[in-house]
Amino acid sequence: xxxxxxxxxxxxxxxxxxxxxxxxxxxxxxxxxxxxxxxxxxxxxxxxxxxxxxxxxxxxxxxxxxxxxxxxxxxxxxxxxxxxxxxxxxxxxxxxxxxxxxxxxxxxxxxxxxxxxxxxxxxxxxxxxxxxxxxxxxxxxxxxxxxxxxxxxxxxxxxxxxxxxxxxxxxxxxxxxxxxxxxxxxxxxxxxxxxxxxxxxxxxxxxxxxxxxxxxxxxxxxxxxxxxxxxxxxxxxxxxxxxxxxxxxxxxxxxxxxxxxxxxxxxxxxxxxxxxxxxxxxxxxxxx
Amino acid sequence: xxxxxxxxxxxxxxxxxxxxxxxxxxxxxxxxxxxxxxxxxxxxxxxxxxxxxxxxxxxxxxxxxxxxxxxxxxxxxxxxxxxxxxxxxxxxxxxxxxxxxxxxxxxxxxxxxxxxxxxxxxxxxxxxxxxxxxxxxxxxxxxxxxxxxxxxxxxxxxxxxxxxxxxxxxxxxxx
Numbered sequence: 001x002x003x004x005x006x007x008x009x010x011x012x013x014x015x016x017x018x019x020x021x022x023x024x025x026x027x028x029x030x031x032x033x034x035x036x037x038x039x040x041x042x043x044x045x046x047x048x049x050x051x052x053x054x055x056x057x058x059x060x061x062x063x064x065x066x067x068x069x070x071x072x073x074x075x076x077x078x079x080x081x082x083x084x085x086x087x088x089x090x091x092x093x094x095x096x097x098x099x100x101x102x103x104x105x106x107x108x109x110x111x112x113x114x115x116x117x118x119x120x121x122x123x124x125x126x127x128x129x130x131x132x133x134x135x136x137x138x139x140x141x142x143x144x145x146x147x148x149x150x151x152x153x154x155x156x157x158x159x160x161x162x163x164x165x166x167x168x169x170x171x172x173x174x175x176x177x178x179x180x181x182x183x184x185x186x187x188x189x190x191x192x193x194x195x196x197x198x199x200x201x202x203x204x205x206x207x208x209x210x211x212x213x214x215x216x217x218x219x220x221x222x223x224x225x226x227x228x229x230x231x232x233x234x235x236x237x238x239x240x241x242x243x244x245x246x247x248x249x250x251x252x253x254x255x256x257x258x259x260x261x262x263x264x265x266x267x268x269x270x271x272x273x274x275x276x277x278x279x280x281x282x283x284x285x286x287x288x
Numbered sequence: 289x290x291x292x293x294x295x296x297x298x299x300x301x302x303x304x305x306x307x308x309x310x311x312x313x314x315x316x317x318x319x320x321x322x323x324x325x326x327x328x329x330x331x332x333x334x335x336x337x338x339x340x341x342x343x344x345x346x347x348x349x350x351x352x353x354x355x356x357x358x359x360x361x362x363x364x365x366x367x368x369x370x371x372x373x374x375x376x377x378x379x380x381x382x383x384x385x386x387x388x389x390x391x392x393x394x395x396x397x398x399x400x401x402x403x404x405x406x407x408x409x410x411x412x413x414x415x416x417x418x419x420x421x422x423x424x425x426x427x428x429x430x431x432x433x434x435x436x437x438x439x440x441x442x443x444x445x446x447x448x449x450x451x452x453x454x455x456x457x458x459x460x461x462x463x
Contacts, residue, residue, distance in 0.1 A: 013336040017370050020344055024366065027359030038358050045352045049304060056308045129307035131354045134318050134422050135402050138354045140307075167353070174353055181407070182356070202407075203417055205317070269317060 046169035050128070054142055057128040061272075120238065122156075122275040123147050128172070135202065137180040141274060144171045148278045152236050155274050159265035160242040161185070161230060162274050173276070178243070179205050179268055186234035187243050190227040192217065198228065198243055198262060208264060210244065215258040222249060228262055238281050291449035295330070298444055299342060302326045303349045318422065320429040322437065323350070324398055327369035328390040329441040333381045336373025343369030364401045368394040381442070384435060391434040392427055399423040 030036045125141035143149055145168050153165040155175050163177035178185055183200040196215040204211060215222060226246040230237040244264040251258055306322040313319060323346045331339025347362030355361055372390045379386045403418055412418070445451075 013340070013370075013373070016337060017340060017366070020340060020366055021363065024344075024359040024363040027362070028357050031357040031359070038352065041358075042352050045349065048300065049349070049353070052304050053308055056304065060308070060312060129304075130311040132303070132306040132311070132321070132323060132350055133354075133402065134426050135399075135406070136354070140353060181412075182410075202412075203414070203421070206421075 042167060043169050046172050050140075050142075050169070050172045053128045053140065057126065057142075120277045120279050121148075122277055123149060124273060124275055125149075125173075126273055127271060135181070137177045137200070137205070137268065138166070138174055139177065139271075140172055140174050141276070142172060143276065144169045144173050146170050149173050149276050150278070150280065152280050152282075154230075154236075154238050154241060154277045154281075156241060156277065157266045157271060157274050160244060161237070162266055162268075162271065164236060165276065175274070177268060179210060179264070185237055185243065186231045187212070187228050187237075188231035189215075189217075189222050189246075190229055192221050194222060195231050195233060196228070204261060205268075207261075208268070209247065210262045210264055211259065212246075212262055213257070213259045215249070215260070216256065217249075217258055222246060222258070224248060234281065236281055238277060238279065238284065294444065294448045295338070295342065296345070298441070299326065299346050299349070303346060307353075315429065316425070318425040318429060320433040321395055321398065321426060322433070323347075323365060324368060324395045324430060325387075325391050325434050325437050326441065327365055328372035328394045329387055329438055330445075331369045331372030332375050332379065332387055332390060333442065333445045334373075335376040336370050339369030339371075339373035339376075340366050341369075343367070360405070364398055367401075368398055371397070384438060387438045388431050388434045391438075392431050395427045395430045396423065399426060 031038060123143055125143040125147075127139045128142045129140045131138040141155075149165060149168055151165055151168055153173075155162045155164060155177075161178055163175045163180070163183070165173050166176050167174040176183055177200070178198065179200045181200050181202045185198040186195065187198045188195050194215055194217050196212045198210050198212045201209075201211045212228070224246055228243040228246060230239060230241040230243060232239045242265070244262040247261050247263045249258050249260040302322050310322050311319050326346060327339055327343040330342040343365035344362050347360075347365035348358075350361040350365075351358050372394055375386060375390060381387075399422070403415065403423070407418065408415075
């Protein structure tokens with residue numbers, strides 16, 4: 001008698017597994033192929049999760065700060081001296097930059113470039129949580145559609161491009177960073193305006209590098225140190241955002257295109273604050 | 289009903305901790321996987337069905353926020369929970385070796401599934417490198433974390449939830 005009941009339960013759990021597997025497959029196909037939106041579910045789950053993530057993040061932030069208070073005094077003095085030296089070098093550099101700036105303004109007038117990096121409306125946001133797994137590089141920020149953030153907004157940190165917004169809730173948004181293995185960015189070189197595709201690669205993440213492909217450069221003008229910015233033909237990325245410097249260029253076996261690696265100036269591992277550009281590329285195109 | 293609510297809160301808390309605190313504990317940008325530990329613990333202590341449900345809901349949470357399509361992680365975590373549920377009738381759950389071994393197996397299965405379905409299909413063939421760089425460190429770290437976290441889940445299971453079986457019933461016990 002007892003064995004029979006056990007048997008029946010076994011069948012049930014197997015059936016349950018099959019039913020749930022089918023359900024998951026339907027979900028995958030539904031979102032992947034048919035493009036069914038999951039906004040409502042996400043918003044509901046966001047209401048449950050985001051406040052806690054916010055508070056955990058702020059607690060850990062204050063803990064970090066309180067640890068910093070106990071830093072060694074000698075270390076601080078040394079750091080102070082270093083910083084003074086740095087200020088001096090920065091002042092001289094700044095003078096040079098001011099000269100460059102006036103030159104740049106003249107040139108810009110010539111080219112009538114009315115838009116520039118700093119012109120876009122930006123929203124500052126803090127990273128509150130990260131992708132639970134180790135395979136991808138997706139993080140969540142504490143600002144959402146209430147602050148004007150939309151899907152496909154570009155995200156930058158102080159020095160360069162960080163990623164693109166993939167999902168938005170009322171007070172949160174998820175961002176896929178450019179070092180993520182599934183990320184592709186259409187970019188170009190600054191000096192020769194050659195187009196290329198920048199891809200994240202999990203194998204290069206440790207070195208803080210990205211891979212680039214499809215660079216067509218017959219005259220071998222692109223060398224290490226070349227600046228890479230987002231291109232004018234990119235559909236989703238605003239033109240002219242700084243991506244990184246070329247560190248290595250290799251000719252492909254087809255003898256036409258080149259691949260290589262790019263060093264990004266952003267420290268993705270210690271990233272805490274980012275800026276979201278609340279204008280999409282499509283808006284700019286529509287305006288024109 | 290009470291145990292279901294407790295179970296749901298446990299899943300939610302584990303997800304929150306995984307995406308914030310555990311990610312800060314990362315060594316060499318590799319962090320352990322608390323959700324796998326949760327799935328195998330509940331599978332081991334409460335059977336296949338509970339393992340399946342726990343896996344499904346924790347995977348769904350990951351999918352909702354970080355997945356590229358809904359249901360992918362839910363499927364993987366569901367199978368991890370379900371398979372660890374087979375240990376429910378065979379093994380005692382108060383021995384720490386069992387969950388550690390299960391978490392090694394479960395995490396390995398989870399990572400291989402992610403690699404096979406999302407990386408291999410995109411033409412990333414160097415399994416060896418991914419194995420050394422990501423999978424094995426994560427499996428090791430997860431196994432170490434299991435020593436601590438399993439006791440917490442064990443405590444939650446036996447103090448806040450109704451036990452699934454009133455007394456020790458194992459296929460090894462002679463009736």
